[in-house]
Amino acid sequence: MISRRHFLTVAAAGVATPAIVSAQAVDPVFQPQRVRVKQSLGSPQILILPQAHFLYFVDQPGSALRYGVGVGRAGLEFTGEATIQAKKEWPTWRPTQEMIEREPQTYGRFAGNDDVQPGGPGNPLGARALYLFQNGRDTFYRIHGTNAPGSIGRSVSNGCIRMLNDHVIDLYQRVPIGTKVTVL
Numbered sequence: 001m002i003s004r005r006h007f008l009t010v011a012a013a014g015v016a017t018p019a020i021v022s023a024q025a026v027d028p029v030f031q032p033q034r035v036r037v038k039q040s041l042g043s044p045q046i047l048i049l050p051q052a053h054f055l056y057f058v059d060q061p062g063s064a065l066r067y068g069v070g071v072g073r074a075g076l077e078f079t080g081e082a083t084i085q086a087k088k089e090w091p092t093w094r095p096t097q098e099m100i101e102r103e104p105q106t107y108g109r110f111a112g113n114d115d116v117q118p119g120g121p122g123n124p125l126g127a128r129a130l131y132l133f134q135n136g137r138d139t140f141y142r143i144h145g146t147n148a149p150g151s152i153g154r155s156v157s158n159g160c161i162r163m164l165n166d167h168v169i170d171l172y173q174r175v176p177i178g179t180k181v182t183v184l
Contacts, residue, residue: 026152030068032167037064044176046084046143048161048183050077053153055143055161057171067171069143070151070162077183078141078159082132084179087172090119091129096140099158122147127165128172132181143181144168 030053039062041047047056047064050071056064071077094116095107104111117123126145133139145165151157152164161183163171 026068026149026164030152030164032170033066035064035066036062038062042180044174044179046175046179046181048181050079050155050183053155055163055171057174059174065171065174067163067167068152070146070148070153070157071155072157072159073155076157076159077155078132078139078161079183080134082134082139082141082181082183084130084143084175084177084181085133085136085138086131087175087177088119088129088131089172090123090127091125091144092116092119093123093125095158124148126163126168128168130168130172130175143171 035056037047037056037058041058041061041064043058043060045058047058048054048069048071049056053069053071055067055069057067058064094114095110100107100111109115119125124144124147125142126147129142129144131138132141132143141160143161143163145168146152146162147165148162149164151162
């Protein structure tokens with residue numbers, strides 16, 4: 001028979017580690033893997049192939065870490081080149097004005113104010129965020145964690161690149177400020 005203490009301990013551990021549970025629930029193809037890439041690709045750099053739902057962190061000649069990602073739905077995706085100019089742990093979040101106007105039923109609480117959602121497990125940006133800039137200006141696109149693990153391998157976001165929290169924490173530790181990002 002399971003004691004009340006054992007039950008509460010196991011339940012608390014499950015709540016405290018949602019990223020670990022969610023990482024196990026994702027298709028294995030989207031788990032991080034070391035892959036070979038063209039020898040000519042410079043490092044460090046990030047390449048994102050939205051149609052395949054993969055992000056490649058080229059960290060050495062001919063080799064990259066490949067992660068599964070969720071990407072922007074049709075018409076909202078980011079393409080082109082950018083540079084990571086900021087990185088944040090447990091970032092705050094606020095939808096863009098376009099998101100509020102496009103989906104008032106979802107983001108209406110942000111209309112007409114300057115409210116932000118504090119960082120934490122319930123925040124849509126997840127555990128870490130890498131901020132994409134072009135010509136020194138924030139694009140408002142991010143590579144970030146997610147509290148929606150079912151979105152990995154799908155085109156469902158408002159344009160940002162989503163990763164499982166465990167995976168974005170790993171990438172965050174590896175990627176220096178100034179890293180080039182290309183979304184094809």
